[in-house]
Amino acid sequence: MPRHRTASPATASYWRTCRAERNRAAYFTRKYGITTAELDTMIGEQFGICCICLDAPAEHVDHDHGTGRVRGVLCFSCNAALGQFKDRPDVIRRAAAYVEGNVWKPTLVAPGVYQLPS
Numbered sequence: 001m002p003r004h005r006t007a008s009p010a011t012a013s014y015w016r017t018c019r020a021e022r023n024r025a026a027y028f029t030r031k032y033g034i035t036t037a038e039l040d041t042m043i044g045e046q047f048g049i050c051c052i053c054l055d056a057p058a059e060h061v062d063h064d065h066g067t068g069r070v071r072g073v074l075c076f077s078c079n080a081a082l083g084q085f086k087d088r089p090d091v092i093r094r095a096a097a098y099v100e101g102n103v104w105k106p107t108l109v110a111p112g113v114y115q116l117p118s
Contacts, residue, residue, distance in 0.1 A: 032061050032070050043073050050075035 025036045034042075043058050049055045056075030063070045065087055074082070087090045106114035 005076055028061070033068070034061075034070055039073070042070075046073060050078050052078040052081075 028034050028036055039061065046058050048058055051062075051072045052074055053073050056113075058073035058075060060074050060076055060079040061070060062072050062074045062079050062082065065092065075113055085095065106116050109115045
C-alpha cells in the first residue's frame with residue numbers, strides 16, 4: 001500500500017534542522033552583515049558571556065542603530081536594557097548614578113528648601 005502523501009519521511013527532521021541553520025546564517029548576514037563563523041568568534045572572544053553583566057550567556061547581537069556596526073554579543077537582559085535606554089550614554093550614566101544612590105539625594109539648605117545635586 002502506498003504511503004500517504006502528507007506523511008513526512010524519516011529525514012524530515014534532518015532537513016528541518018538544515019533549513020533552520022541556513023535561515024539563521026542568512027538572518028545574521030542580512031541583518032548585521034556578519035557570518036555565523038564571525039559571530040561564533042565574537043562569542044569565543046568574550047568567553048561566551050555577556051560583555052556588560054559578565055554573568056549571563058552571550059546570545060544576542062548588539063549593534064549601533066545609527067551606523068549598524070556590530071558592537072558585541074550580549075545577554076537578553078542587557079541588550080534589552082540598552083534598547084530601552086535608546087543607546088544614549090547620558091541616560092545610561094544617569095541610570096548608573098541613580099542605582100549607586102548619587103542622584104536623588106536632596107540637601108536641605110533652608111527650612112523647606114531643598115537643593116538637588118547637579
